[in-house]
Amino acid sequence: MGEKYVVRLGQDVYQVEIGEAGGGIFRVFIEGKEHTVRMEQVSAPSLFLLEVDSRPLEAFVEGRAGGYEITIGFHRYALLVRDVARGRPPPLVEREDWQQVGEGEWLVVSPMSGVVVEIRAGKGQVIQQGDVLMVIESMKMNNELRAKFGGAVREVYVEVGQRVEVGQALLRLG
Amino acid sequence: MGEKYVVRLGQDVYQVEIGEAGGGIFRVFIEGKEHTVRMEQVSAPSLFLLEVDSRPLEAFVEGRAGGYEITIGFHRYALLVRDVARGRPPPLVEREDWQQVGEGEWLVVSPMSGVVVEIRAGKGQVIQQGDVLMVIESMKMNNELRAKFGGAVREVYVEVGQRVEVGQALLRLG
Amino acid sequence: MFRKVLVANRGEIALRVVRACRELGIRSVAIYSEADRNALHVRHADEAYLVGPSPARESYLNIPRIIELARRAGADAIHPGYGFLSENPDFAQACEEAGIAFIGPPPSIIRSMGNKLRARQVMKEAGIPVVPGSLHMEHSLEEEAKRIGFPIMLKAVAGGGGKGMRTVFRPEELPAAVEMARREAASAFGDEALYLEKFLEPVRHLEVQLIADAYGNVVALGERECSIQRRHQKMIEEAPSTALDERQRMELMALASRAAKVIGYQNVGTLEFLVDGDGHFYFLEMNTRLQVEHPVTEAVTGTDLVMDQILVAAKERLPYSQEDIRITGWAIECRIAAEDPFNVFLPSTGTVLRLDLPGGPGVRVDSAIYEGMEVTHHYDSLLAKLVCWGRHRKEAIARMRRALREFKVVGISTNIPFHLQVMEDPHFVAGRVDTSYLERKRPVRISVEEEEEAAVILAALLAREARVRPLAFPLPTSRWRLRAQRFGYGLWEPWRWARST
């Protein structure tokens, strides 16, 4: 009866079938169950009211390539959507603080914006898992970046006193 | 030194000269006086912070043809703006509830949305200034529309029970 | 205790009840009309159901439909809020018959107090002084009027809320006034019966908040000053009242408690009184429900009337007695309504484009307004209640001024600037108010030169900016509002109000 979509949330992939019931009401089939859903746009463009089987929920929507980031309650969900005819959505690519850039090689990027106040891992130094690599000050707190994996420091891209942003490369290990 | 603009507010026309002082600060000449003005956009696109000679004011901006509607404090100002090279802005055209449509002829439009619950001025009837023409219900209140000018009712465009919107024609007198 | 409560109302009071339920651990069920699809009370509730089309008689007044929804949701109680069905004995009866608790007094009490003439008789018999006037309508209205003496107030027997009411100053005005009042009463209540009261002025409108459980415990929670009314609609309330000293307060509270005991009252209720210049009290009417202005009582007594009325409706005992009640400090409520004070309080509909609510110490906001909200013509104009508490009246007023300036609404007109003018009025500040206060105190459109100049400067700056990076602004929603300016700020009043039916 309805139109079919494939939605990916994390590792899970859902098939969603939508039929219109009129008056902003939809019949939605998901995971073998049918739901009566009301969707209203509260304010343009981001805030929605979603009523699933008479339970009202607020949802804040942000766009992302191939899908949406939807905040409901205290959680923010990253979702990819495709028309079923176009097949499954690709896996979600998330930013990692430790990015594998080669066999046993890691690029460490900053998970926060702030100022580098101390660097304890110099070029060439061999560090162990759990060692403090550097300290970044943000919001009056000194945050110690610890090694997720051990290795030799190949390169340090920042210096003390430098401002860093989320996602900025800090150093390379391997 | 700066760029010149002509701004119309109601019946008044102001010449405003703007010079940039850097860092979001402007030197503004108006009515023979100089002001130091800081303008910041607080949220996109409508809310601004304006600091005139160190006095902070919030301003909410809406667009309108040839200018802006700006709400500051409890008031909403309708303004037309032109680059001085293009001359004075035209007079403001405001919607009137009583619109002159000919010599001694008036089109009466609704100043509110609501439902017509009573019509006391029938076609052909001669009414006096102050007479009740019709009653419109809005927000659980019956609002009596009174004649701003007297005359004969030429046409009644609405009927009892009908929903009317702001600006909708109600009747014609003359 | 109840497990699930259906809230048979909308707006700020529906949200107020939903919040109380959440704090009590009770699931709440909202109902909404087409116009309220996105309403705050819906978004805050645990469950929500469409009750019907936008007109109230097809939605919030539709008794069978509401009972059906309560059954479907499995609600074991219904809270009626105020207005709508809150004083409708048939609704309370229907709830009872459906096996659903009605959070309010028993139908018989609603019925007897709903008949305003009957209520006067009951109170009179209980020894409560009533406003001079009719007790039985055995004679014609003309004869009664002659007996009572002009000026008189014509009132609907089934009345309430200012409907079917007319003040008559001279005998020759009576027939026309009777006809209009009868028509209004018939259409509002389906009952054209009228009665007469002496028109008293200057008087103050005071009321006593009561709460009673099912075991005969009655507590009076002090008085509220409600004299500031526009066309019999309250606009500003406070607690306590500057009209009473401690002895009079005790006397009035005792009077009200006695009345409640005589009639076997249960749940929350309010006795309204007129107080004349000599400090005499006259019973006016009883409201057998929660009042709009209940938060000022909560602020000075530390009670929670909505929680407590749910408790007593669930047959629990009142958790406090009269001796526990202390009046602490002073509280004022301003009713924030969608109307244009600078254009003869014309109702204002439109879209709320910007909203900032006040905060900080001593400020309570009970609001149903949100950014993106469509304010429609279907329901009354109340958007929010702003309640400020202070250690004394002066502090409460200062705080209210501060909070009113912080309360920002763009897209529709509100009466906020007029509230501020009242808070700055020396008569109000001195506590010299009576029911004719708003006839004398008119809104004045004050243009602030600094703000006008700032608007001109900003327009020029924006035009300059626009050449670099054009911004898309929302379109104005109700441009016609500026009309008031040209009509001389209220000198020309083409609109007159009457409570609609």
Add this chain to the structure above:
Amino acid sequence: MFRKVLVANRGEIALRVVRACRELGIRSVAIYSEADRNALHVRHADEAYLVGPSPARESYLNIPRIIELARRAGADAIHPGYGFLSENPDFAQACEEAGIAFIGPPPSIIRSMGNKLRARQVMKEAGIPVVPGSLHMEHSLEEEAKRIGFPIMLKAVAGGGGKGMRTVFRPEELPAAVEMARREAASAFGDEALYLEKFLEPVRHLEVQLIADAYGNVVALGERECSIQRRHQKMIEEAPSTALDERQRMELMALASRAAKVIGYQNVGTLEFLVDGDGHFYFLEMNTRLQVEHPVTEAVTGTDLVMDQILVAAKERLPYSQEDIRITGWAIECRIAAEDPFNVFLPSTGTVLRLDLPGGPGVRVDSAIYEGMEVTHHYDSLLAKLVCWGRHRKEAIARMRRALREFKVVGISTNIPFHLQVMEDPHFVAGRVDTSYLERKRPVRISVEEEEEAAVILAALLAREARVRPLAFPLPTSRWRLRAQRFGYGLWEPWRWARST
């Protein structure tokens, strides 16, 4: 009374002071750094001046610049708020020398209480029990530690706010801990001096609010329970405390009042105590300024500490005495901070895309957050304080749960969901808290199946809708936050905190 007050602070406390000034009829002057150009405290003030670049030492800590602005604006008093320069005696001194009133105690008192070792001596001499430990640092830290016995707390003499502090459990850990604490202390306070206290556990952290005028009147306003701390930073406070009975409360308040009188205290101040399992009090330190958590005291005493501290700074008499103070009901404060509880409380920067603040009865919000706000790394992570009052602790907790659910922030992470988990924790509900509470109570990322399913459904509906009328949504700001999920919700903690300098 002052005519114009400059507020030498930012964020919610600057707004709090601006509001108090407005209610007192005093003009307020805001200062702002580059990062705070659009801040709420600026928009609420009567005047505003740029104080300097974003880093605090170039703006909110720049004494000469602030004094210069106060002079330029013609301010006759300066309110320091908390943090920044509020406990800097040189700043108080500079104000005095510039002929501007400092709203706080005299510089000499700030100085003597700012030296934590000196403060211990003063209190000990006044007969107030202090935490066992050093009083004079005549011996080496090693010898002192041996004398006191492990575990011990290393503390900075010039300390405060958890900086330069280390718990040491074994003698062999001492040298390294001393070195780190010295380095932190030197960089934070320009003074590497340390002293030792016995490390007590389990203990509660309680404090007594005081206010004193220039005429020797001292009033104690009850205690606050502040045991819920993360890395020596308070997160949740309440008044009163479940640790004390009425007799102990009186004893503690009398103790604090006595201390204040001995040192000739003026203005608002707080005495912090540790309370052990046997109900013994130990003086910890004195804060010679307004505290973040002052609203819980205001809520249960009905006072207004900011108004009142301005009054006493203007040499007016305290408008109440100790006998007037009653503790009514219960109040809880949750500090709402920009940090991700599900990712080891990592600070969260970004743009606030959506904001909804809670309202209704018993809820107070002191907030500096607004839609469109850029939360930067420059200042501490406190965004707002949510304070809920109830007639008893259970009601206050129920209300806090309700209000936390209503508090909606999108665009940055906040600790709101963790606050809710604390409010639902049986240990907290039973009042069983001590300073180690947050070491045991960890945030748990609970996925709500209903919400997940709703998100999936909404995504599909939006995709379908998009084919008809595409909507432009804002771009996400901090996608990396989802990282926490894959790291097992706090099992892997690559980040450790220390109070930065």
